[in-house]
Amino acid sequence: MAVLAAVAYEMQTSKIQARKISDYAANLRYNLKAGPSDTIVYPASGPYDQRLGYSKLPQLLARLQARGMAIQYQTRFSPDLVEYISQGFFTPYREKHQAGLNIMDCRGESVYQSLYPRRVFTRFEAVSPLIIQSLLFVENRKLLDTTKVYMNPSVDWVRFGRAIVHEGAQVIGLDYKRMGGSTLATQIEKYRHSPGGITADHHGKLQQMISASVRIYQHGPETLPARQGLVLTYLNSVPLSAAPGYGEVHGLGDGLWVWLGADFEQVNRLLHLPDPQGDTLLAQGLALRQVISLIIAQRRPYYFLGTDGRAELSARTESYLRLMANNGYIRAELRDAALSQEVTFRDFNKDAPEAPKETDKGILMVRTYLSELLGTTLYDLDRMDVTASTTLHQELQEQVSAYLNQLSNPEFARNSGILGERMLTSEQTRQVRYSFTLFQSTPQGNLVRVHTDNTDQPFDINEGSKLELGSTAKLRVFVHYLDVVAEIYKRYANQPPKALRQALAEPQDNLSRWALAYLLRAEEKSLPAILRAATERRYAASPREVFFTGGGLHTFHNFRGEGNRSNPTVREALLKSINLPFIRLMRDLVRYSTYHTTGSPVALLRNDHDPRRREYLTRFADREGKKFLLRFWRKYKDRLEEERINLFLSGLRQHSVRLAAVHRYLYPETDSVSFSKFLRQRLPQEKLMHKRIMELYHRYGPYAYNLPDQGYIAGVHPLELWLLDYLRRHPHAGWTEVVEASQHQRQEVYAWLFRTRFKQARDSRIRIILELDAFEDIQQRWKRLGYPFEHLVPSYATALGSSGDRPAALAELMGIILNKGVHKEKVRIEKLHFAANTPYETIVKSSPVAGEQVIAPEVAAAVLEALSGVVETGTARRLQGGFTKADGSALAMGGKTGTGDNRLITVSASGYRLTSRVVNRTATFVFFLGNSHFGTLTTFVPGREAADFSFTSSLPVQVLRGMAPILEPYLEPDGETQCTTEANVPQVQAGLNY
Numbered sequence: 001m002a003v004l005a006a007v008a009y010e011m012q013t014s015k016i017q018a019r020k021i022s023d024y025a026a027n028l029r030y031n032l033k034a035g036p037s038d039t040i041v042y043p044a045s046g047p048y049d050q051r052l053g054y055s056k057l058p059q060l061l062a063r064l065q066a067r068g069m070a071i072q073y074q075t076r077f078s079p080d081l082v083e084y085i086s087q088g089f090f091t092p093y094r095e096k097h098q099a100g101l102n103i104m105d106c107r108g109e110s111v112y113q114s115l116y117p118r119r120v121f122t123r124f125e126a127v128s129p130l131i132i133q134s135l136l137f138v139e140n141r142k143l144l145d146t147t148k149v150y151m152n153p154s155v156d157w158v159r160f161g162r163a164i165v166h167e168g169a170q171v172i173g174l175d176y177k178r179m180g181g182s183t184l185a186t187q188i189e190k191y192r193h194s195p196g197g198i199t200a201d202h203h204g205k206l207q208q209m210i211s212a213s214v215r216i217y218q219h220g221p222e223t224l225p226a227r228q229g230l231v232l233t234y235l236n237s238v239p240l241s242a243a244p245g246y247g248e249v250h251g252l253g254d255g256l257w258v259w260l261g262a263d264f265e266q267v268n269r270l271l272h273l274p275d276p277q278g279d280t281l282l283a284q285g286l287a288l289r290q291v292i293s294l295i296i297a298q299r300r301p302y303y304f305l306g307t308d309g310r311a312e313l314s315a316r317t318e319s320y321l322r323l324m325a326n327n328g329y330i331r332a333e334l335r336d337a338a339l340s341q342e343v344t345f346r347d348f349n350k351d352a353p354e355a356p357k358e359t360d361k362g363i364l365m366v367r368t369y370l371s372e373l374l375g376t377t378l379y380d381l382d383r384m385d386v387t388a389s390t391t392l393h394q395e396l397q398e399q400v401s402a403y404l405n406q407l408s409n410p411e412f413a414r415n416s417g418i419l420g421e422r423m424l425t426s427e428q429t430r431q432v433r434y435s436f437t438l439f440q441s442t443p444q445g446n447l448v449r450v451h452t453d454n455t456d457q458p459f460d461i462n463e464g465s466k467l468e469l470g471s472t473a474k475l476r477v478f479v480h481y482l483d484v485v486a487e488i489y490k491r492y493a494n495q496p497p498k499a500l501r502q503a504l505a506e507p508q509d510n511l512s513r514w515a516l517a518y519l520l521r522a523e524e525k526s527l528p529a530i531l532r533a534a535t536e537r538r539y540a541a542s543p544r545e546v547f548f549t550g551g552g553l554h555t556f557h558n559f560r561g562e563g564n565r566s567n568p569t570v571r572e573a574l575l576k577s578i579n580l581p582f583i584r585l586m587r588d589l590v591r592y593s594t595y596h597t598t599g600s601p602v603a604l605l606r607n608d609h610d611p612r613r614r615e616y617l618t619r620f621a622d623r624e625g626k627k628f629l630l631r632f633w634r635k636y637k638d639r640l641e642e643e644r645i646n647l648f649l650s651g652l653r654q655h656s657v658r659l660a661a662v663h664r665y666l667y668p669e670t671d672s673v674s675f676s677k678f679l680r681q682r683l684p685q686e687k688l689m690h691k692r693i694m695e696l697y698h699r700y701g702p703y704a705y706n707l708p709d710q711g712y713i714a715g716v717h718p719l720e721l722w723l724l725d726y727l728r729r730h731p732h733a734g735w736t737e738v739v740e741a742s743q744h745q746r747q748e749v750y751a752w753l754f755r756t757r758f759k760q761a762r763d764s765r766i767r768i769i770l771e772l773d774a775f776e777d778i779q780q781r782w783k784r785l786g787y788p789f790e791h792l793v794p795s796y797a798t799a800l801g802s803s804g805d806r807p808a809a810l811a812e813l814m815g816i817i818l819n820k821g822v823h824k825e826k827v828r829i830e831k832l833h834f835a836a837n838t839p840y841e842t843i844v845k846s847s848p849v850a851g852e853q854v855i856a857p858e859v860a861a862a863v864l865e866a867l868s869g870v871v872e873t874g875t876a877r878r879l880q881g882g883f884t885k886a887d888g889s890a891l892a893m894g895g896k897t898g899t900g901d902n903r904l905i906t907v908s909a910s911g912y913r914l915t916s917r918v919v920n921r922t923a924t925f926v927f928f929l930g931n932s933h934f935g936t937l938t939t940f941v942p943g944r945e946a947a948d949f950s951f952t953s954s955l956p957v958q959v960l961r962g963m964a965p966i967l968e969p970y971l972e973p974d975g976e977t978q979c980t981t982e983a984n985v986p987q988v989q990a991g992l993n994y
Helices: 002-013 015-025 047-051 057-066 079-086 129-139 157-171 184-193 202-217 224-237 252-260 264-272 278-297 310-326 332-339 361-374 378-383 394-406 410-415 472-492 497-505 510-521 527-535 570-576 579-597 601-606 612-636 641-650 656-666 672-682 690-699 707-714 718-729 735-741 743-749 759-784 796-800 807-818 857-872 944-948 954-962 964-971
Strands: 030-034 069-077 102-104 110-113 239-243 247-250 386-390 433-442 445-453 547-549 552-554 829-834 842-846 893-907 913-929 933-942
Touching: 002 015, 015 202, 047 184, 057 069, 057 361, 057 829, 057 842, 069 079, 102 361, 110 361, 129 224, 129 264, 129 278, 129 310, 184 202, 184 224, 202 224, 224 252, 239 252, 247 252, 252 264, 252 278, 264 278, 278 310, 278 332, 310 332, 361 378, 361 386, 361 394, 361 445, 361 829, 394 433, 394 445, 394 964, 433 807, 472 497, 472 510, 472 527, 472 570, 472 579, 472 759, 472 796, 472 807, 472 857, 472 893, 472 913, 497 510, 510 527, 510 579, 527 570, 527 857, 547 579, 547 759, 547 796, 570 579, 570 857, 579 759, 579 796, 612 641, 612 718, 612 735, 612 743, 612 759, 641 656, 641 718, 656 672, 656 690, 656 707, 656 718, 672 690, 707 718, 707 743, 718 735, 718 743, 735 743, 807 857, 807 913, 807 933, 857 893, 893 954, 913 944, 913 954, 933 944, 933 954, 954 964
Parallel strands: 102 386
Antiparallel strands: 030 069, 069 842, 102 110, 239 247, 386 829, 433 445, 433 933, 547 552, 829 842, 893 913, 913 933
16 A cells, blocks of 8 residues: 555656656766767657758768868767667657748858748747747646646656557457547647657557656756756647648647748737727637637648648637636637637638748859758758858848849949840840859858849859850860960970981871971970960951861851951950851860871771771761761651551652552561552542552562661661561560661661762761760860760850850869969858757868869969950950059959850751741859959840840840949958958867757
């Protein structure tokens, strides 16, 4: 009886367990220290831990470390805490009511914060007593009993006992409804930390009860503050299903707004009123009904908040309102006011719970990059407990964004100097899009300071586009050219004159021949000297030459005709953006790559018996065959057999011989009767005798002709005929299967190349393949310099921009030039602070990565000097004097302009233009400002409207000049861009416990 009395006393007071558990919980400690931790234990699969990213931290940290980031600080668990968690219990700590992505700019100021849940009670005292009473009446009426100082709210012994009795009754076959034994404390543990947010079995329930008990007593044996905290936590975090256009809903505040369209703060204010009357009483009644509805809905949120369960939810709510009034929890007047009204749910089709956010391109860039870095979606990223310190300078970003937006105003545009010849008219200002990036070169890498545009679309012109940016491609060609000269110099510089003469006597490409001649005759033989001489080499600007490139004959034109008869130096052609010298320079670069990847093409083309020729012709046949096959595949894919045949025959000249050849090839098993019926149906006007039909039937039967001859007779490409036959036999074949199956046929179709007596036909095909190989080599060279795409158009027109480019990639190239040939990593994120003030706290920082020397410093210096000339005397000279230092002296600057007038042009077989459809118009200026800042400014007009625009690169240059007052204060070495995030690093002391 003494034992029973002691148990009863403990069940009433919880005094013994309060002392024992609080003493035990005091040893469950963790602290934050420098470096990675070897005693941290991450949570498993609880919804709360997954949503905030805690359970994903091992994978996230592994991804970040693979990308060059290092753990700077991390928590260590005490041995007792490690042992406690190893037994399957949940880590005890004061959990957050709100968390989410927080983005800081380079000065440590928050520029984006996504708190989730969005609407919470910040403290227990702020919650209306009516809300607390409603929750306790439904869930646990004695939870806040002040007489029970040591109460353990994790276990309601009465409810727990009844649940056991009901469970036992079910086991022995009695018809008792299963009853839950969960308290608010165990419910919170369940929906936050149990797998899937549910109780799987008895072990799971025990796990929740023990975890909740330890969490309650971790701050001492007296539990009233902890019990009040339970109420606050529950109201802020109770799961309320997921809503269209919003996602998961947690907490009463978000539930009121998302599901019912009710203002959380207004509801709380109404329920604080002591004795309302009239309309105010009605409003209070509705507010109370809304609150009780959501408190009840948490038991089956998907059902009760969905359309099927709302009537039952309403009935239960009314029942609880009557019970609360009968038990003295609310006044009868308030009950009647609540019962007289019905809860209205939000119509998500007409009224979205969340308005679209304004798109700040810099923030969107950071969020997109972070989602890729962490391998997650933007939705999940916004809910993770992480603070990201970025390199963006938000104040400068906002100033530049405001400036670009104002350019749509004709008056502001006029004052900025962008109206006029080769720029804009006042009517055009609203249609132009501007995109701007600014980087700062530092020992840590190239830091993104500004990334913005004046569009309200998520599409990023800087990093997501492929644009023909015109003459900016000349910058890539110029760098490539000087890099090749440096490569040749390195190969021959230390060789004696005799070896140089011997090398010059052998077959050489033009660039190697020139470099060898220079090294033999020049007095100064240093690398800077030969690079200077290379920039002074002359190329003809005449547009009269016809070039064999891109698989055919092409002519090119200069933007301005006055330079057609000149022979400018390479440097002059760069400064004035003259096209033809760069076409000829590109030809020399292609031949250089051909010589140094294949060997001398002269011998290959001269000797028709060279065994390598067959290899090149085989490759040509394979490539050309795939091109035609792809065209036919796109024509016939996703069509039924009858549709394919009808489409094919509709484009065929209706003649008995052609139709016979097609039918006998496609349907070799068909009898003569069906064949005759086919011909008569297709040729109703032609009198075909039976004898003629039988003659056609036997002459063009199976195996009478090979595939090329069959195609010739039918007047179609043989591969089209073959594809129709293959798809008839394999209707579900994919493109990869078709390519594999057609390997022999592609070679068969081009077998004539090996037999023709015309060597010239073979030579032209070999030249095409040699050029393809050369452009693959050039693409690899360009890729080292930041070119963003995997293929170049195999044509000299690539020197004029036909292969496309990306503003961000051009900025990367400018960074290499400014950094003396060193490719530095682009840095957007300097630090990530996960799970601050939790047991899982981890700070990861970007580690400085040694840059890669991709071109010689001398090459970079030569290019930088030439780019300065573009501002001094070239196409960007309107920028001259536009930027100054604080002392009034001119700021060193330079860059390269480019204009893209992008059209789809249809020409006749004789070369006459039939149609011209404008795709877009672009103009870009890639620049450097001072010794450490660089970037791009792009103007862009998409679609057919671009036909009305004639602006050139003068426009972005003038726009940049107008930015000078904004940018100048940030460009000085000690200016305002000297950002630091070191102030945000916590001052960590060893042994600092939480």
